[in-house]
Structures are given as C-alpha cells and as structure tokens.
Amino acid sequence: MERSDKREAVMQAALELVGENGFHGSPMAMIAARAGVAAGTIYRYFESKDLLIRETYGCLEKQIIASVKAEYPHDGPIREQYLHVCQRLFSYFLASPLEFRFIEQFHNSPYGIACRRDKMIGKKEKDLITELFEEGQAQQLLKELPLPVFFALTFGPLCDLCRDHILQFIVLDKQLIARTAEACWDAVKR
Amino acid sequence: MERSDKREAVMQAALELVGENGFHGSPMAMIAARAGVAAGTIYRYFESKDLLIRETYGCLEKQIIASVKAEYPHDGPIREQYLHVCQRLFSYFLASPLEFRFIEQFHNSPYGIACRRDKMIGKKEKDLITELFEEGQAQQLLKELPLPVFFALTFGPLCDLCRDHILQFIVLDKQLIARTAEACWDAVKR
DNA sequence: CCTTGGGGAATGAACGTTCATTCCTTGTCA
DNA sequence: TGACAAGGAATGAACGTTCATTCCCCAAGG
Incomplete structure (x- = not known):
C-alpha cells in the first residue's frame, strides 16, 4: 500500500465510522482497524484526531x-x-x-x-x-x-x-x- | 433545600451545561458542582447520566x-x-x-x-x-x-x-x- | 429540658474503564 | 547496513459510577 493510500484509507474509515456511529462511537483504535492500519500509524499522517476529522471534512x-x-x-x-x-x-x-x-x-x-x-x-x-x-x-x-x-x-x-x-x-x-x-x-x- | 429542590437543581444544571458545552463538555462532576451538590448525590435522584439527560429532555x-x-x-x-x-x-x-x-x-x-x-x-x-x-x-x-x-x-x-x-x-x-x-x-x- | 441513638440523605475519594496519544520494537526497503 | 515506515503495547488523563463514611434531623427516654 502506498503512502497516500494509507492516508486515504484512514480518512475513508473515519468518514464511515463517524457517519455510522458519531464521533464518540469512533475511537482511534476502531478507525485504525477499519483502515487496516495500526493505531499508532494514524499519527504518522495526522497530528491528532481533531485534525483527522477536520481534514476529512475538508475533503x-x-x-x-x-x-x-x-x-x-x-x-x-x-x-x-x-x-x-x-x-x-x-x-x-x-x-x-x-x-x-x-x-x-x-x-x-x-x-x-x-x-x-x-x-x-x-x-x-x-x-x-x-x-x-x-x-x-x-x-x-x-x-x-x-x-x-x-x-x-x-x-x-x-x-x-x-x-x-x-x-x-x-x-x-x-x-x-x-x-x-x-x-x-x-x-x-x- | 427540599428533596425535590435538588432534583430540580440537578436538571437545571444539566440543562445549562449541556446547552453551553454539549454532552461531552458536561461531565457529571461538573453538573454536580453547578447544582451545588456532590457527584454521588445525583445518583440518588437519577439512575444514570443517560436517564438524567432523558428526563431533562422530557421536561x-x-x-x-x-x-x-x-x-x-x-x-x-x-x-x-x-x-x-x-x-x-x-x-x-x-x-x-x-x-x-x-x-x-x-x-x-x-x-x-x-x-x-x-x-x-x-x-x-x-x-x-x-x-x-x-x-x-x-x-x-x-x-x-x-x-x-x-x-x-x-x-x-x-x-x-x-x-x-x-x-x-x-x-x-x-x-x-x-x-x-x-x-x-x-x-x-x- | 437535655441527651442519645437511629435512619436516611449527602459526601467525595476511589475504582474500573475507555480513550487519545506516545514510544520502543520490528520489519523492510535500498 | 542504515534509515525509516509500521506496529501495537504502554501510558496517563478523563470519565461515569460506587460505596464506606459523615452529617443532620428528630423522636424517645430520662
């Protein structure tokens, strides 16, 4: 998986989970799992959950x-x-x-x-x-x-x-x- | 303060704090403080935060x-x-x-x-x-x-x-x- | 009238859980 | 072999909830 692919996958997972369960039904661990990525890996692409959400919204x-x-x-x-x-x-x-x-x-x-x-x-x-x-x-x-x-x-x-x-x-x-x-x-x- | 006064005070505090900060900006400890009551006291009147919120909404x-x-x-x-x-x-x-x-x-x-x-x-x-x-x-x-x-x-x-x-x-x-x-x-x- | 003791209300420190975030280890390229 | 991405267990903070204890009120007995 390419670098940008993971970024995409994380945003897509965030989008799906938040859409399904809301912010507070979407812990980082779950987003990571859905994206097929480890929890820590998300922080390689997004500074914080906050920014992940905001960037997803921006897209x-x-x-x-x-x-x-x-x-x-x-x-x-x-x-x-x-x-x-x-x-x-x-x-x-x-x-x-x-x-x-x-x-x-x-x-x-x-x-x-x-x-x-x-x-x-x-x-x-x-x-x-x-x-x-x-x-x-x-x-x-x-x-x-x-x-x-x-x-x-x-x-x-x-x-x-x-x-x-x-x-x-x-x-x-x-x-x-x-x-x-x-x-x-x-x-x-x- | 009467029994029902405390119940009222807790609901009023919940109303205010949730209105101001949302559910997740309104921990029970804060609701208790605003109501002039100890955290544990709330549970004498409401089974859980969930029910407190729901009853407040009902009112x-x-x-x-x-x-x-x-x-x-x-x-x-x-x-x-x-x-x-x-x-x-x-x-x-x-x-x-x-x-x-x-x-x-x-x-x-x-x-x-x-x-x-x-x-x-x-x-x-x-x-x-x-x-x-x-x-x-x-x-x-x-x-x-x-x-x-x-x-x-x-x-x-x-x-x-x-x-x-x-x-x-x-x-x-x-x-x-x-x-x-x-x-x-x-x-x-x- | 004063003392005593029982009972329910109130307290808030402590608990267990959940979560975002960190960090050290492991694997994989060039 | 070096460099760096990825992993996932560890961390610590925040939260809802519990519970052993304290407090307060009032009735009964002296």
Missing part, C-alpha cells in the same frame, strides 16, 4: 462544491440556478449517506461551531450561493429578507429531508425532490 | 407542548393555526436559548436518534401539527406533499434561524419572525 467540502458547480447554469435565470443548487445537493447527499451523516455530525459538534458561518456548505460555495441570492434580490425576484433567512429557508428543509430519507422515514424520488425544491423556491421568491 | 418537551397549545386558535383558519405554531416555537426558543441548544444536542446524539420520528417537538405536539397539515390538505389549502416534507419546510428553517439568532449571526425581531413564518407558509401552501 468532503471540496467534493460538494465541485458537485454544485458542475453544469451550473451561470447564464440562466435565477430560478433555474436556485433549483440547480437544490437538486445537486439533494443528489449528492442521497447518493452519499455516510458523507451526509458525517457532515451533520461535524456541524453539530465543537468542530463545526467554529465554522458555523460557512453553513452547510463551504466558504466558496456559500459565495456562489450568496451571489445567487443577492442577484435574485437585485432583480426583485426574491423577498426582502436577510441573507441568513434565505439560507435557512433553503438548507433547513433540504437537510431535514435528506436525514429523513437516510433514516428511511420517507423515500425521496426524483419527482418529489423536484417538487420540494419548488416549494423552497416558493418560500424565497417574492 | 422541556412538556413545556414546549404547553407553550404551543396555549391560545391555539382551534377554530381559526388553517393559515392562522400554522402561523401560531411557528410564532410560538420561535418565541419559546428565542427566549430560552439554553433550552434550544439542549434540544438540538439531544436530537443530534444517540439519545435523539431513537425518537427521531418525533421531530423537533414531542409526540403529542406532533399530533397536533399533523392534524393541522392533514386538515390543510383536506381543505386543498396545502400542496400535495408527504407529511415529512411539510415538517421539513416548517421546522427546518425555524431551527436554523433560531440557531443563527442564538449564535448572533442574525437578529430576529418580531417583524422578521412574522415574515419568516409567512415565507414558510408560502412554501407549504398550494
């Missing part, structure tokens, strides 16, 4: 940003851009339950409180979406509400539903996702 | 249910009932930040996963709100969406915003609360 963030930016309709109407973001996030999270659970855990923990401002998605990501909302307000398409309210009206339902889906309290199919995204649009649109 | 749940039910416009139109629920929950959580944070912590932990179905508020409470949504659909006032989507469209933004307010990323005044509740209504209404 996920990058993936999500990339996913949202892919095929982003930069020149389309605001509404289309908005629905694109919602759909992308739904797709990503539903296809990657462990990743979703990890991010949720992260945000509801001492780790996440520090970067709460960055919301459910990363800084760059937020910038993209912030622009979307600001442009929408400039075009008088959106309600007159502060930015955080737009975020709440969008990501609040989105995350709740992904969680419900992953916990199997509901089944989200393509059509239901689309209709939910529309409902969110109804909430933010003027 | 909060009761309070919230009572708050939402107070002055509930049983005979008013659906829209009014919906806005009442939103406003009550906003009021309660914004006036009780520690309680809100405790409940959030609770729901994002092994404790809360078991009762996830009960959503952000209790069983009885959910029944009230479930009725609200079902009646709204019967009257063709609401979109044709599954119940969990209504819950997500309502409580998702609500909780997100309360959190933002408590963390001081936004200031929710009465007017903004009202307009946000209206926006949620726009999301669920047909």
